[in-house]
Amino acid sequence: MTAPSYTRADFQTDQEVRWCPGCGDYTILASVQQFLAGLGRPREEFVFVSGIGCAARFPYYMNTFGMHSIHGRAPAIASGIVASRPDLSVWVITGDGDALSIGGNHLIHALRRNVDMKILLFNNQIYGLTKGQYSPTSEAGKTTKSSPYGSIDYPFNPVSLALGAEATFVARTLDMDRNHTQGLLQAAYEHEGSAFIEIYQNCNVFNDKAFIQLTGKEERVHNRIDLETGKPIVFDGGAKAVVMRDGQATVVDSSTVDPKAILVHDPTRPDPAIAFALSRLSHGPYGPTPLGIFRDVSRPTYEGQMHAQIDAAKEKNGEGDLARLIASQGTWTVKDPSSNGG
Amino acid sequence: MTAPSYTRADFQTDQEVRWCPGCGDYTILASVQQFLAGLGRPREEFVFVSGIGCAARFPYYMNTFGMHSIHGRAPAIASGIVASRPDLSVWVITGDGDALSIGGNHLIHALRRNVDMKILLFNNQIYGLTKGQYSPTSEAGKTTKSSPYGSIDYPFNPVSLALGAEATFVARTLDMDRNHTQGLLQAAYEHEGSAFIEIYQNCNVFNDKAFIQLTGKEERVHNRIDLETGKPIVFDGGAKAVVMRDGQATVVDSSTVDPKAILVHDPTRPDPAIAFALSRLSHGPYGPTPLGIFRDVSRPTYEGQMHAQIDAAKEKNGEGDLARLIASQGTWTVKDPSSNGG
């Protein structure tokens, strides 16, 4: 059969989208729909699984198979889908609370197992759906409904956490930047195994302008560090560069260093040390912050190995035979007394 | 009052210790009891909290306050104890399944919040209490009761995970090496905030000799990398050294490098990048593996900030007044008709 040709509309549902006007989720939805339409892969082969949160409403708006599950559990549910049907393209949509607070454990385990799911974390650094409490990515000191005196939690760096959890693909992008987002979606889609993308997403109701340093006309020029494979890491219109200075990623004035000293970005390094070092350039979108692919390495997928073992077992022992199985512990026969057995 | 002088026996209980003969847990118990006795701090100020597992039986054998709670939740429970009583010394005893499988989320959150608890993870790379299934630290391919065809899970590196979770103190030691263990206990005890110590612990029944590379007479000479603050990282009797080679910790023949190029260990670096790089030298005790303190930095503790806010609030608004509180939303009075109010 020939690949279907889709437009974005083919991935839209009849459900009216219920996010606040101006919410960054709209833009991400558009990016994802546009990207899938471009793939030309049959719609029915996509499954979107989410937990609970504003972000998690996402599947209702995708004309694919979908599940709006319970808070934090999407990666676990997706693992079952992938293990059962490795032929599907499974996507997890989650928020910073859903993925990193209640769902943190499922996230890190899905990543280490390298189950083939694409995880899009909409990080708005707030609990949106429950109307504005601080989240595991909110900056320390943030005052919210639940922290009127300022939050005393030190936030996670989602990229660092994913790398520490043995993730094979880790990236970061921005809701507003559709092209950049779609570029990463493509890379994640091509990656075999779990892919983790942190998407900075503006919650204009409870945490507006959280990403202004990366979205503001002036600010972004100075703060957006694009990680481009094979290219030296420079930003601020070339004025600034990133070098590895005894093991730590460091921002320097380009003028002050030998261009050869500038770190050339390579997400495929087997050792995640440099990717991790890069993730420490920022601890939130408050200054120079890297966007792009931090890590992209290959490792056998969970479902791949699972089915390889099943095939090998069938190969070796033949298709399971139920009668043989239930007799496998030894049997004895009671003869019908009437029949003349001894 | 003068500091009490204790012997190890003062920290032993009347409960007979019920681990398998030869279990590494015995040695760790001895180390901890000896260490506490040495501190001369009143016994009643210690609380040991554990989850479920062989390791988790630990509190029953410590003559202090203790709780043998439920599987995976010890860090959460300890958080409540510390927040309520910052004056106590709270210790979490956990296993690789308890801490990294079911309890993974509580662990990483306790670490990022920097709640003042000392977490001792007895890593035997197996589920002991449930009689031998693979754990999140078991090597890939391991055959166990639950993985007769070999495990297909890619294991965590507990040190990397802790560093990715913003831990302020991360270290690794070995059950057999009592002095080394007690050295780390001392450092953890002095550290303000959460301290995470991975202790390689031999389960001689279900996973014997898992750490032979670090315990075996010959093997350990070649494989044990001691991280000593302020010293260049060398091992194998000086034959081998660790250098940072463009951002990655690398093992080299000492002879081939300028001694000045050898990485001098400093766990207090604010940026965890190098600590993380060191954690990648090994992914399990199968070859050269660093032992010692990877990271030890200071950050305000959770309970410290919590109580500071409370004190500040009392300072500012005075001790809470219940009558004022319940009238704070505005009141009106219904007069007794009989009384001659207007």
Added chain:
Amino acid sequence: MADEIATAEPSTTTNTETLEKVVIRFAGDSGDGMQVAGSRFTDASALFGNDLATLPSFPAEIRAPAGTLPGVSSFQVQIADFDILTAGDSPDCLVAMNPAALKKNLKDLQQGGTLVLNTDAFDERNLAKAGYETDPLEDGTLDGYRVIKVPMDDLTKEAVKDTGVSGRSVLRSKNFFALGLLAWLFHRPTQPTIDWAQKKFARTPEVAAANVAAFQAGYTFGEATESAKITFEIKPAALRPGTYTNVNGNTALAWGLIAASKLSGLPLFYGTYPITPASDILHELARHKNFGVRTFQAEDEIAGVGSAIGAAFAGSLAVTGSSGPGIALKSEAISLAFMMELPLIVINVQRGGPSTGLPTKPEQSDLLFSLYGRHGESPIPVLAIASPSDAFELTIEAARIAIKYMTPVLLLSDNQVANGSEPWMLPDVNALESIDVQFAEHPNGPNGTFLPYMRDIDTFARPWAVPGTAGLEHRIGGLEKEAITGNVSYDPANHQLMTDSRAWKVANIVNDIPDLEVAGDEDAELLVLGWGSTFGSIRAAARRVRLAGGKVATLHLRHLNPMPQNLGEILHRYDQILIPELNTGQLRKVIRAEFLVDAKGLNKIAGEPFKISEITEKIEEMTK
């Protein structure tokens, strides 16, 4: 200060109708500030001295686009000159700020009721969004109602033009215009609202000014306009003498916790994870750090209850709270607390289920889950709050039981209690009975040993020995404990003994529970038994039946486990028993199993409270 409140200025029009009670519903877009308008109207009425009850209704957690039906937010209040029990079935007056609000609420408006409309919102787009093919203002939809059409947008713009607000902010004062109009229509005192606005927006004087201006404009529009001749007045209610405040259940519950902390002298620890409709308890507590309150926003509900268990072990007044889905996650840990016999309050603000269900709707479907929702034999005390103002007292009661008997206690609330409000006569805080706490201080066993499971002979509670107390070092945990020593024990007889002891301890709490008193006609044939938030509807229904000459008795349970001693005796006195519940008959199951009486049920699971009429009809059907 409350008594100095100015009462409503004398109405300028002659034709004033005096009502005993009136039900008003403010409805508009989420962005229209209807909750604020409703609360202000309510407070003004409260300060004026009416009795009242409110019921807000939010859109589901997600924010829907402006102008759409899902985006409609409303606030209903009943005010009266006598003591009422609910926010009323159907409004006498409906304020609809846009077509969607009209569409969604008109069906509830009383025939001949008053309708206040913001005509400026009735344009093509909004009509379409609301799903109106034709304009309801024109097509006769509104026949049979008294309609007051007001171009609120324009009038508000006009009113605030000199106050310095601009752009988007201008129309934000719309709700105050509506409020002013209603203040006039119902003879509400104006000062409280003006004072509130000035205080609330002190930091942005222009906003304060704009709101006040809009409010006054609305009021004068009322006086001026021809379209409204009749106004209404509702005289103050003869409530029991005392000082009152208007409070919702979540706030009263939070205050109850703070009070229990004061009364016990124990620091309050609240370990929780946000969830609708329980989050506001966290928000309220977090504001009062000067009471020494420790709030811990955990990574999930399991950590929430876990941290509370730790706090309890460490000697705090430990509390965790959530709603259905979160309580389910806490189940295993609650069972641990039960085994370790530590004091712990578990709050469940019920919402519509199963699963994520209807997060913003009231329902009582967690009763059996509360009684039996743990593995093994783990009966824990269960209390249920009857109304917003009941929350304060019952919360203190929960704390008292938890501490006295060293046990986790489940405290049930629901969306209606949590967000509904009513006047609450402030208790004399100095008269509140203190909660007696006795931490173990000395070894209680032979030669200096400490026996953590040596029970008190009266309460069967074990001693509470907190870390830091020399000589009381001990270990507890989730494995079965040996009686007295608390050591791990697998002995068969011991397991039987401990299972019985735990059950007996909880059953024994009955001695602290006052006998129930039947309300209404002692000698009626029918007894209506209720629990939790149906209190108001049941009492109001019974009252109605009796005013109509019928006979009926009512009984309300706040203690679900153990249940009051005289319950069985009372039940057996009546020929018929009716149990109205916002579930499929959960209390009914318990009552039937316990007392073998053929209790009948009136059950509703529609994400909304009973209408009084639904109960009266059932009562009449059973008694005719």
Added chain:
Amino acid sequence: MADEIATAEPSTTTNTETLEKVVIRFAGDSGDGMQVAGSRFTDASALFGNDLATLPSFPAEIRAPAGTLPGVSSFQVQIADFDILTAGDSPDCLVAMNPAALKKNLKDLQQGGTLVLNTDAFDERNLAKAGYETDPLEDGTLDGYRVIKVPMDDLTKEAVKDTGVSGRSVLRSKNFFALGLLAWLFHRPTQPTIDWAQKKFARTPEVAAANVAAFQAGYTFGEATESAKITFEIKPAALRPGTYTNVNGNTALAWGLIAASKLSGLPLFYGTYPITPASDILHELARHKNFGVRTFQAEDEIAGVGSAIGAAFAGSLAVTGSSGPGIALKSEAISLAFMMELPLIVINVQRGGPSTGLPTKPEQSDLLFSLYGRHGESPIPVLAIASPSDAFELTIEAARIAIKYMTPVLLLSDNQVANGSEPWMLPDVNALESIDVQFAEHPNGPNGTFLPYMRDIDTFARPWAVPGTAGLEHRIGGLEKEAITGNVSYDPANHQLMTDSRAWKVANIVNDIPDLEVAGDEDAELLVLGWGSTFGSIRAAARRVRLAGGKVATLHLRHLNPMPQNLGEILHRYDQILIPELNTGQLRKVIRAEFLVDAKGLNKIAGEPFKISEITEKIEEMTK
């Protein structure tokens, strides 16, 4: 091959006593291999044709030090020449490999029973560890028993000296020595054990040889020794003709899942997290990948059930399993599966509770938790396995219900069913009724739309549309769904309708449940009602009562929700109803609430099954 089994060689001694049944308990240190000895003895007896039932008893999960009381592990088996129902109350013969084993088990031994002791283990240290002040071999403790003293260590060493085993391994064959001795004492066939040892240790021939040598040495020691004159023989039982195997409940359950996978044509997915006593189901399933079984050892129980829900959505036969504490954690997710109406089997192998409780002991205390352990109105089908051999069939039944009605199903087992074993007549696998699965293939709505909540008119089940099916793209979730379309809906009437529909769907399953049949005396005054693993004890007790001339009827429930249609009618036929349960009366509560009958309870929570005598006494008390 089974029929070619050699029967026991003719006994050499003349004085052979023939018994109808005998109860034997092997007891020793965890390290002594008593479970192996017991199982071998059992299998030999099974192959010989006796009916039998076994009950192993492990020490709690922790490994206790050698020689101590907590370290004692035992295995009890009853063999008989007729069909028996339990492993027996108290042993006729006890094998005690060390003092601790003797201390812990002697009290259960029948007066005059046979005691086989390993005298080599009775040294100072071991006696002290077991808490014996004086040597029981000397101090008269053993008076009144027939004692067979055997220096097993020495004799085993002697026996294996030429087999090549050395060091620690030598004494590992001790259990085979004991086994040989008992084979002689009870006329067991020797070949099966020898074959087994050779097959099992094929990879280590010296171990195989050692075990066989020890076994034969034990047998000859029996023949030679003077200390034992009388031997016993138990004739084969006249079981229903057929081929049998000896199976425990966990294994039979795992096989039932594999069978259901075959019968439905759906790949089996088992998402779980290890926990005693459910882990062995995972271990068994993981071995059979050639059946296409997918086992997922998740990070916790929530992920276990979560992954299973995903697998169900993706079209697998989805199963999750755990025990009490783990089931508690799954509660929220089970509620999700119920709301999404996906087929899911949830296995709860019950253990002693609450909290961590007694992990290795049997108990039935999760019934109410199974019925009501979820927030909101979420009634799900509940089945309970009656005995080890019942597990296979009932597991298939659970799968059938889950798939046909698109619902999660709770399948209850317990420690006794899971680890106990009994002969099971192998079914003809080709005769097993296939499980009909109909995945939706085409849009079912107007103009090509798919309506995921359009219910089947008969079963009320919604269609199962798996990803990958073109045209059936749809979204489901935990928020209340609109009937038919499955869209999110907050409409009051819809919530009522959907709540009723879900409840009705489950209640409707009753039509697939065969009517109950009373066993025993139809016309008795007393009916004994049971559920789950008490089946054997209740039936055996009733049999005893009737042999003694009493009258009693019994009834057993395997379906707890919905319950069989004719249950009420049957209950009302009897004057008295007795419900024995290993809990505080959970089924009793349900029966009383449902049928308003004054059922009485016999309740025990001692971490062990009922003794038949406990039930007979209660029956006699009630009927005299």
